[in-house]
Amino acid sequence: MQKGYFKAAWNDIKQSEGWLGKMFLLGLLSLIPIFGQVVLFGYAYGWLRDIAWGVETPLPPRIFGNEDGQLYRRGLIVFVINTVFCLIAPGVVEGVFSVMAGRGLDTVSGAVFGGTGHVLSGNISGLFSLLILVIASLFYLVAAARASIYGRLGPGFQLSRLWAMMRHDTKGLVRVVCVGVALTVCMGAILGGFALGMGVVVAALTALGVWGSGGMASALAVMLFALAAMMVCLVALVVLSAASAFITIMTVRAMGYWVQQFDVPAWRGQDDPMPFEMASGQAQR
Template sequence: MYEHPDLPGEKERTIVDIGRAIGFIFQDQQWLKKVLIGGLLVFIPIIGWLIIGGYFLRLIRQVAEGRDLPLPEWNDFGGDLVRGLKGFVVGVVWSLPVIVLAVCTGALGAVGDSAGSDAPRAMAAVLALAGNCLSFLLSLVVAFFQPLFYSRLAVTERISDGLAFGAIFDEARGRFVDLLVVLLVAFVISLVASFGLLLCLVGVVFTTFIGYGMTCHLYGQVRRRITGTQAEPFAPSPAF
């Protein structure tokens, strides 16, 4: 058995609980098994990735409802696949401006490479560079809104809620600081998780999975702070 504090009430904190997000995974007595399963699914192209996405949506929903432990069980692969597919659709729609701009930038690069003179080639290179910079900025904007559209989808499992742009923009105005903190912390987590490369390519799979779990906890916290849901007591997971 393990001890852990209940998730704090929303009125008790001014920002999301970063420490809780970083440490909660390791409080589950079965965390190693669950992380290993998730890491192994990474090696199954497309289907495995969608299942992982659905699993993380379940985790976001748990946290949004005030329960972060125990971690979701790997007992709903079919449901996770469907949820992951919905998450993929929502993510692609939000990323459409970035995708379109990336295609245009790639086309400019190809035109520049095929140009016969230096002037058109230089112009294409400048435009391609500007396009890449704009793509990066747009990617940051999408990442800024991710906690909102993914958590809406996680709670209701309706694609339309993940694409409710007006409602999401309204929510963002009231949670700007939280969203900015989550964006920065998620970036740091991704950098730390990449150190799994030092363990070898296999190691980065598992550290990245843990990193995504931490980030999803932050997403769930943002949703819980918006809805004002209070934490509920939960039972510890059984031992291995």
């Protein structure tokens, strides 16, 4: 197990020429539904594929370069895998949990602890959702990596192969996922803080009577505030989208270093045992 996946990924990113500009461009592209995500995934997982094969390269100089001719195909494959593992599967699991256990948990907690019990039930449900998110991310990253390396959708849904890789180095994989989730949570906290700050400003101006004073001054104040708020929100959107793209690139690159330990150049067909499985089988003999 190699240590310092994110440190290695960060070094690769910061040593790439024009990396910050690429993050902003990828972030803006990601705002385009589906197409933007396909391009981002295709770009990121193409870079993962390089390092998984042991090829150390900086960030590809052109986002739409499509040097291997697989940018959009790879991105679409990862988009499908992401949708299944991070949206559909967690939604189904949480829905079943809510129906089968959630109501019972809320009823029992309410009966035992009263009003506090309902809050406790909500906290438990929140922790369960976070756990599902982490587990889904584990499967998604391994599935997307396998599919990107093989260039096909099928390898991403071979659960037995995914599970074998996850068991081989669970600690390293969990570290990659947890750091990625932590970065995402931090970005969400920043977004929440920004929204709260905007709310405080609006409340303060309302308390001071800026909106209700009437006349030209009030109308001008409303117009100026709306314009300023629009500009601030636009800047925040651009910055946060770039941060989101950075987290994606960083996490995927770190995942590439994790996959590197599986001796990708020695992989055969998608149904064949992986090198570490063959080595383990020979050792048992």
